[in-house]
Structures are given as C-alpha cells and as structure tokens.
Amino acid sequence: MQPPMMFLARLALVGVLVGAAALSGPAVAQDLSLRGTAGAFLSSRVAVSNGDFAQMAANHDRLLQADPENPGFLELSMQGHLLAGNFDRAVDRAAQIMARGDGSNVAALVMQADAFNRGEYDVALAALDDGARTGPLTDPMARAWAELGKGSMSDALGAFDTVIAQREELAPFALYFKALALAFVGDLERAEALLTGEAEGPIGLSRRGVIAHISILSQLGRMQDALELTDAMFGVNPDEDVAYLRAALQEGRAIPFETITSARDGMAETYFTLASALPSERGDWLPLIYARLTLALRPEHGDAILLAGQLLERAEQYALADAVYESMAEDHPQYLGAQLGKANALSRSGDTAQAIESLRALTRAKPDSVLVFSALGDMLRREEDFAEAEAAYATALDLLDTVEERHWVLIYTRAITLERLDDWERAEPEFRRALEFVPEEPQVLNYLGYSLIDKGLKLDEALDMIERAVEAEPDSGYIVDSLGWAFYRLGRYEEAVPVMERAVELMPTDPILNDHLGDVYWAVGREREARFQWRRALSFAPHPDLDTDLVRRKIEDGKNPPDAVTSTQ
Missing domain, CATH: 1.25.40.10 (Tetratricopeptide repeat domain)
Incomplete structure (x- = not known):
C-alpha cells in the first residue's frame, strides 16, 4: 500500500528546502580569510559532493574553528554528523543554528527529536508554539505525540483529528498514528476499527502497519482473523521475521503490541514513515536524515536499521552501512536481514x-x-x-x-x-x-521472448511477448533493444531501424545497444552510419557481453546480415 502521490509531492517541497540549505554552503567571500583551512575547505566540497558524511562533518568542524559563526559551515557540520550517526554532535550544532535564528528545517528537526529523546515534551510543544517548523507531517504529529507524552490523551486525539479533518492528503497517515496511540493506551477495539479503514476513512498501511494490525487482532483474541491477515499479506511461507508471528498465532499465543511503547516511539514512527515514503535518489539526503532520527529515538527499530543501511549503501558509504547493520541485536527477528545487508555492502565495496x-x-x-x-x-x-x-x-x-x-x-x-x-x-x-x-511481467516476457527468437523457437509467440514487454515499459532501453533485435533476427531490417534507434536514444552510452544499431544500419545499407555506431560501441567498452575484436573486424570488413531465423518448433 503506497502513500498518496499528493502527499509525496508536498513532502518533495520539504526536500527542496533541505537540499538548498545543505548545498548552499558557506559564503565564498570569507574564503580568503581562511588560508590556514584551505585544504579543509576544498576537502569539504569534495565530501559534500561524494556524500562522505563523516569527512563532511570533520572538515566543517575544522572550518568552524576558524569561522565559528559561519551559517553554511554550521549547517553542513550538523548534517554531516547526523548522517554519519553522531546524533549528540548534531544536536550541539543544531542548538547553535537555532540560537542564531537561521531558520534551518533540519536543525529544527534535530532539536525536535532531541526533545522527544529526553522526554521533554513541553520543550517540543514550546518550539512549535514559537514557530519552529520541521515539515507538513512532523509538526502536527509532534504536537499529538507530545500531548500523549504529557499524559493528555484527549489533547493528543484532538491534534490527530485536526489533521484528519483539515489535511486530506495527510489524513491516512494521521489515522494510522491515531490507531497506534489508541492501541498504546489500551483502546484496542477503536485502534483495530481504524486500521480496517472502515471507521474514519481510508488508511495507508505499510508493512509495519500490517504487523501492528495483526498484533492488535491477536490481543483481542481474534486469532483466526489475525492468521488470515498474515497469510493474505505475507503468504503461508513468510520470511523469518514474520514466520515467528505466524507460528505464535497457530499456537494460539497473542503477539505483544510493540509497534510503539511510548510517545517517543510514536515520534520515531513518524520519522520512519517519512524515511520510507520519500523516494531515495543518489544525492538526496532527506530519507536518510529521517532514518537517522528514527534510530536516534529508537535504536532497536529493525526496519529503520535495514532502511538506513540500504540508503548508506546507495550513497556508497559502506563502512557506515556496515556499522548500522551491526547494531541489530542477534535476538532481533530481523537480524538475518541485517546480516544479508552486511554481505551486500561488502560486495558493493569490492x-x-x-x-x-x-x-x-x-x-x-x-x-x-x-x-x-x-x-x-x-x-x-x-x-x-x-x-x-x-x-x-x-x-x-x-x-x-x-x-x-x-x-x-x-x-x-x-x-x-x-x-x-x-x-x-x-x-x-x-x-x-x-x-x-x-503473466504480464515485462522482465520475464522480454527474457523469454528474446531467448525463443534467438533459438528460432515459437517465433510468433516470442515476438508477442517482447511487444507486450515494450508496451509495459516503453522507456526501458534494454527491452526496446530486444524488440529491435528481434526484428533484425527475423530479417525485418527496415522495421528494426526505428526501434533500435529509440533504444539507443534511451541508453546512448550502452555499448551493446550501439553495436546492435550498427548491425541494423549495415543490414539496410547505411554503412557509414553503421561504422560510426560500432566505433561508439568501442568507445563505451569494456562490457562483459561485447566482443571488441569482433566489433573491430566489423569496422574493417562490414558484416553480412544473418539468415533470418525460422521457426524450428
């Protein structure tokens, strides 16, 4: 179940603000006065560009020794420490930024998380009342969780209900958090009714939300309903981190409700929801920021550990990823997932x-x-x-x-x-x-269809498979290449030309696709263009599937088109 796109669009605005703050950097006018820290300044630029968070923090700490009030240095030092997992150092920097009144969203987030971590709910509420803004979801949810932390369930429910009534795009998430709050205080019936989506409106349940629902059903004694939900969502052969839940249900044992066990956990769950909902692209630090805040409040949060590790792998910060995976306790249901993550990080590191x-x-x-x-x-x-x-x-x-x-x-x-x-x-x-x-999975259709044509088997069916794959993923260079290559292998050279040109347009630097386009051009008599494409293919080599010697021979001697495949079925 995916978050509404409107919600993600609004969150993207927050990402723009955070990205602008992170990449704006210190004022260049001050560089000339920092001759003794020129190396750190240059290294800091490289660290920011490469996403080397530990080095980013260290270099900006050095720069702050020479220019302690530089807002860019403070921001990047804070973010570097946070992304590297040094939450306490990030809090120190965030406090400096907020004292200056610089209006940093990330600094406000860090201070908000620190208030929840310390159980200082009045501080979190006061910051909101003073105008500190962290984001469209975190602000109202922080108010609700802080009221719950103070012991005022009525005020907490009022805060949830305000969002549900006034912010349609946020309502599914506020309903989910309201259900967790109700379950936490023991009102399991109302919580379960909310999670069905039938009590107050549609609710977007993540994997963790489904597990929370299963736990609540079991606590209500509805073991069969809980088992049916488990099987419907995870299958009768679930992964190990769910298998133990299913085994408990089959034995009639209730599953403890542990999705949140405090207001602090509720805020951690809010941060995690954002971390997992935001699209994670290289150079976008916002999902990792929310994952790190989750772990700052709840270090044993298994899903956050796995997500933070994966995000660090994508940033090519393998040592940090390994450290995050290593933090998973051996008796945690998701320990195996962390060990698999460690192996993957090790492989990606070389x-x-x-x-x-x-x-x-x-x-x-x-x-x-x-x-x-x-x-x-x-x-x-x-x-x-x-x-x-x-x-x-x-x-x-x-x-x-x-x-x-x-x-x-x-x-x-x-x-x-x-x-x-x-x-x-x-x-x-x-x-x-x-x-x-x-039956309509484009990757399977493409691979099977291409293989059949290459072997001269079931040609009509094979071409239909590839065409369906292209229809499903028209912007996949590899799949479009398969269709063009299928036409070529079938001797339909004129039809192959525009399709193969489209494939190279989608993936202009892929050597295999350029080589294929060269072959197609040669088959229709466009010999000069063919040699140009073969030379382009060599310029993008090496590639494990590209025979460079063969390509060089084609440039010298050309290539006779193969006989069109005919069905051997």
Whole structure:
C-alpha cells in the first residue's frame, strides 16, 4: 500500500528546502580569510559532493574553528554528523543554528527529536508554539505525540483529528498514528476499527502497519482473523521475521503490541514513515536524515536499521552501512536481514569473495532459510558462477512448502541461470512457471521472448511477448533493444531501424545497444552510419557481453546480415 502521490509531492517541497540549505554552503567571500583551512575547505566540497558524511562533518568542524559563526559551515557540520550517526554532535550544532535564528528545517528537526529523546515534551510543544517548523507531517504529529507524552490523551486525539479533518492528503497517515496511540493506551477495539479503514476513512498501511494490525487482532483474541491477515499479506511461507508471528498465532499465543511503547516511539514512527515514503535518489539526503532520527529515538527499530543501511549503501558509504547493520541485536527477528545487508555492502565495496563466503557461512548457520540461499544465488549469478548460483536457487525453492506469487523472482532468476548454462530444456519451463504467477511481467516476457527468437523457437509467440514487454515499459532501453533485435533476427531490417534507434536514444552510452544499431544500419545499407555506431560501441567498452575484436573486424570488413531465423518448433 503506497502513500498518496499528493502527499509525496508536498513532502518533495520539504526536500527542496533541505537540499538548498545543505548545498548552499558557506559564503565564498570569507574564503580568503581562511588560508590556514584551505585544504579543509576544498576537502569539504569534495565530501559534500561524494556524500562522505563523516569527512563532511570533520572538515566543517575544522572550518568552524576558524569561522565559528559561519551559517553554511554550521549547517553542513550538523548534517554531516547526523548522517554519519553522531546524533549528540548534531544536536550541539543544531542548538547553535537555532540560537542564531537561521531558520534551518533540519536543525529544527534535530532539536525536535532531541526533545522527544529526553522526554521533554513541553520543550517540543514550546518550539512549535514559537514557530519552529520541521515539515507538513512532523509538526502536527509532534504536537499529538507530545500531548500523549504529557499524559493528555484527549489533547493528543484532538491534534490527530485536526489533521484528519483539515489535511486530506495527510489524513491516512494521521489515522494510522491515531490507531497506534489508541492501541498504546489500551483502546484496542477503536485502534483495530481504524486500521480496517472502515471507521474514519481510508488508511495507508505499510508493512509495519500490517504487523501492528495483526498484533492488535491477536490481543483481542481474534486469532483466526489475525492468521488470515498474515497469510493474505505475507503468504503461508513468510520470511523469518514474520514466520515467528505466524507460528505464535497457530499456537494460539497473542503477539505483544510493540509497534510503539511510548510517545517517543510514536515520534520515531513518524520519522520512519517519512524515511520510507520519500523516494531515495543518489544525492538526496532527506530519507536518510529521517532514518537517522528514527534510530536516534529508537535504536532497536529493525526496519529503520535495514532502511538506513540500504540508503548508506546507495550513497556508497559502506563502512557506515556496515556499522548500522551491526547494531541489530542477534535476538532481533530481523537480524538475518541485517546480516544479508552486511554481505551486500561488502560486495558493493569490492570484496565480493568475502561477501560470498559470509553468505556461505550463513547457509550453514541457517540451513532452512530461503532468504539466505536466494541471496547467495543472486551474488553468485552476478559473478557469473551460474552452476553454483543455480544450485543455491534450487535449494531455496526446495525449502518452500508452497510456491506463491511473491516467489516469482526466485523462479525467474533460477531460469536465467539455467539459460546461461545452456540448459534450455530446463530453463524454458521455469520462465513459463514465473509467468503463471505474473503473466504480464515485462522482465520475464522480454527474457523469454528474446531467448525463443534467438533459438528460432515459437517465433510468433516470442515476438508477442517482447511487444507486450515494450508496451509495459516503453522507456526501458534494454527491452526496446530486444524488440529491435528481434526484428533484425527475423530479417525485418527496415522495421528494426526505428526501434533500435529509440533504444539507443534511451541508453546512448550502452555499448551493446550501439553495436546492435550498427548491425541494423549495415543490414539496410547505411554503412557509414553503421561504422560510426560500432566505433561508439568501442568507445563505451569494456562490457562483459561485447566482443571488441569482433566489433573491430566489423569496422574493417562490414558484416553480412544473418539468415533470418525460422521457426524450428
């Protein structure tokens, strides 16, 4: 269940403000007076550009020694410390910024989180009354949670209800937080009614919201309803962090309500909702800021640990990601997810061999884990160790009592490894099994259709598959390339030209697509343009699937179009 787009659009405005504050930097006019810190200044620019948060904080701390009142240095020092996980240092900087009256949204957020962390709810309310603004959702939710923290449930409900009545785009989230607050104070019936979406209006439930609903149903003694909701949302073979809940329900044991256990947890849940709802793009620090604030208030928040680790991986801050994953307690239901995250971060940092060994160790420690064997298969496949990858995928599938729709990716990736092993007799049924669950999935349609055409099998069906894939994802360069290459292989060269040109337009620096366009041009007699495209392909090399020697021979001698494939079915 996804957040309303209107809500995300409004949140994007907050991101613009934060981004502008983060990237504006210190006044250049002061640079000449900082000759002794020139190195730190230049390093700070590089750290900001690269998202090196620890270095960003350290360099701006050095710059502040020479220019303690510089607003840009203060802001970037604060954000660097926060993003690197040094919350206390970020609070110190935020206090300096707020004392100056600089109007930083991030500083106000940090001070808000600090007030909740200390249980100083009057301070949080006073900041709101004084005009400190943090965002369209965090401001009203902070008021509600602070009133709850003070013991005034009526005022808290009034704050939630004001948002529900006046802010249509925020209402689903305010309803969710209101339900959590009611469950926290023991009003489970009203909380459950809200979570159904039938009491006061539609409510957007995340994965955590569904688990909260399951817990509340079990606390009400409605074990069968709780079990049915679990199976409907997570399947009868859920991942390990949900499997223990299902086992408890089958045994008739109520699941403790732990989604929030205090007003501080409620504010942490608000920050986490934002962290997970905002789109995470490289260079956009706002989701990670909210994830770090979540962990500052609730360090054991498993979902926030996993999200912060993933965001740090995307920022290529692998040491910080590893530290976040390492903070997950061994007895936490999501500990395995953190260990898989550590392995992925290790691989992305360049130490793939050690990452694979860590996953092999996990398979020995967790021999019944579908997740572990699937992750091992993915990593081995990326390393083109297809035989070992296929064995890992096969083990993962064998561990499933029931194969469900959500397992289609596992089936699909196993099919890919079989195809790469030239075992088409076993690969094709696996591709088709994946399509039984997701008949219009463009990735599966594209891979199967392309493979069939390449082998001269079931050509009409294969071309239909690729055309459906293009219809579903018309802006995917790889999928459009498949259609163009299918026309080429079928001898329909004129039809291939505009399609392949569109593919290269979508992915202009991909060597394979440029090579394919060269082949298509040559087939229709556009020899000069063909050689130009082949030279472009070489300029973007290397690529594991590009035979550079063959491309050079084509530039010298040209290329005879292949005989059009004909069906061998």
